[in-house]
Amino acid sequence: MDPELRLHHTRLQVRPGEQAQTTATVRYDGDLIEQYTFDVLGAAARWADVVPREVSVTPGVEYTVRLLFRPPAGPGAPVGNVPFALRCRSRENRGWVAVEEGDIAVSALHEITAAITTVKVRRGRWTARWIARFDNRGTAPARLCLSVPDGDGALGFALAPKQLDIAPGGYGEAFLKARAVRPFLRGTVARHPVRLGYARMDETDQQSAEGWLDAAFEQLPVLPRAAVRVAGVALLVGVAAAAGAVLLGRVATRTSEPAARMTASFAPAGPTTASPGAAPTASASSTNAAEPIEPQGAYVIFRTFPTDDKAATDRQAAEQFTSDIQQVPGVGKVQLMDSRRSQRLHEPPGEPGVGEYVVLKDGFAGYADATGYCAKALPALRQSMKNAYCIVVDTAS
Known part of the structure; x- marks a missing residue:
């Protein structure tokens, strides 16, 4: 006859890279000792385990097994509700089966790494240019909003794009250009700090996290390096x-x-x-x-x-x-x-x-x-x- 299987928790929650667990009990009211095996069905089977996977059940006695879930961290991890089923089946009589179903909610993992990967021009009389790269190492799509604060008003900025949508495991690039607002004829190199800000937007388009990339524009005088006398x-x-x-x-x-x-x-x-x-x-x-x-x-x-x-x-x-x-x-x-x-x-x-x-x-x-x-x-x-x-x-x- 079919065993009696009961799952103690049918709704679980876990973060990628961590572990969630529950227990299940099995009971058999037959006349002989019966051996049962356990396995997990569904998308969660790849990162689920049952301990122990096999038990010998004495008639009228309940036995408990542990059900463990360990979703992987990284871009390949699932996100959201993942249905699963725990199956208990007799080793001798394959038709004697019991199944209990549940759901496990895997929360999203947000991780953005940012760096300025290319400096096309950082010294000049008029402009400087950079390329910034943003890698999504989390488990959910990321929407980033980019901005450049005005600072002391010595530079004007052009930034494209100002918003990036990056899939898990993917990356996006932004192009930043700074232009001198007040070129000067002579003098020493003027160093202007440049900050590129990025903020991750949540499901309601509210900023939930932010970071900064730092660079610098070394502005040169307009006139070349020669013995120059200036009549202003x-x-x-x-x-x-x-x-x-x-x-x-x-x-x-x-x-x-x-x-x-x-x-x-x-x-x-x-x-x-x-x-x-x-x-x-x-x-x-x-x-x-x-x-x-x-x-x-x-x-x-x-x-x-x-x-x-x-x-x-x-x-x-x-x-x-x-x-x-x-x-x-x-x-x-x-x-x-x-x-x-x-x-x-x-x-x-x-x-x-x-x-x-x-x-x-x-x-x-x-x-x-x-x-x-x-x-x-x-x-x-x-x-x-x-x-x-x-x-x-x-x-x-």
């Missing part, structure tokens, strides 16, 4: 009128040959005539990126445009600026150069492909000539090109 815009604005008056007075008292030379340096059209001993002026516009072209002698920088982001857009803006500034009275012919094709305008070592388009005028005999040009051109620049500046670079110093 603020200083020139204050002394432009006085400097222009003094310069015009000196020009009027000079001999005819120096006066002719000064007039040629400020000519609005045609090739610039350099002073004796000065290096010849470079060709008009550095539009051929394959041919390196260097600024000659002392030169004046009017503006720079980054080349590391939206290159086509920045190139068009640089070309438009070059065209517009040449229409300003007293400016004359200027050049547009790519710093990546120049030794004098080059980026620091170890940063290939990062640079800027530089709008400049070269061919000055020295710092004094270039500064005098700025003093004369600045009033008209202030009226027509409010986003231009006048920086003197004397590479001979």
Whole structure:
């Protein structure tokens, strides 16, 4: 006859990697001692055990066995309610069987590991880029929301995507870019801390856990590492009128040959005539990126445009600026150069492909000539090109 089987707990709960247990009793009211075997049926059978698996039952006597559940930890572990059944069957009479059913709830295991796996650019004048990777080592799908705090406002950020859905055992990547809000012309490297935050969302879209990834952007000065003398815009604005008056007075008292030379340096059209001993002026516009072209002698920088982001857009803006500034009275012919094709305008070592388009005028005999040009051109620049500046670079110093 069939045995009498009773499961003491039909609803259990367990965490992955831990153990839950209950007991069951078996009774047989026949005339002879009967041997019974136990096994677990259903999806839980892979991580369930019965101790002992076989008993000899004396008629009228109850025997107890333990039922153990140990769901594995890791991405392959089950999540939620898992039904199971405990079967008791006679070894001699295979048709004598009893089955009891139950459910075990396996809770989800949440574990996210995060790291910045790739640093595409961490030093630069304008931008830095990183790739962050998030691995789901838990047993349930993870939805992560990513964010970057503004900090001190020195950097602007672009982050994509801002939300990741990661399956158990899978991973997701996010791309982070930082851009300098306030580029500076000269000085030492400025180090800006960068923090990428991530928060796991629960079933109700509430943040249930969070973490941080730390990085840093080392911002370089706009001007390359050369012996550079800077005539700042603020200083020139204050002394432009006085400097222009003094310069015009000196020009009027000079001999005819120096006066002719000064007039040629400020000519609005045609090739610039350099002073004796000065290096010849470079060709008009550095539009051929394959041919390196260097600024000659002392030169004046009017503006720079980054080349590391939206290159086509920045190139068009640089070309438009070059065209517009040449229409300003007293400016004359200027050049547009790519710093990546120049030794004098080059980026620091170890940063290939990062640079800027530089709008400049070269061919000055020295710092004094270039500064005098700025003093004369600045009033008209202030009226027509409010986003231009006048920086003197004397590479001979």
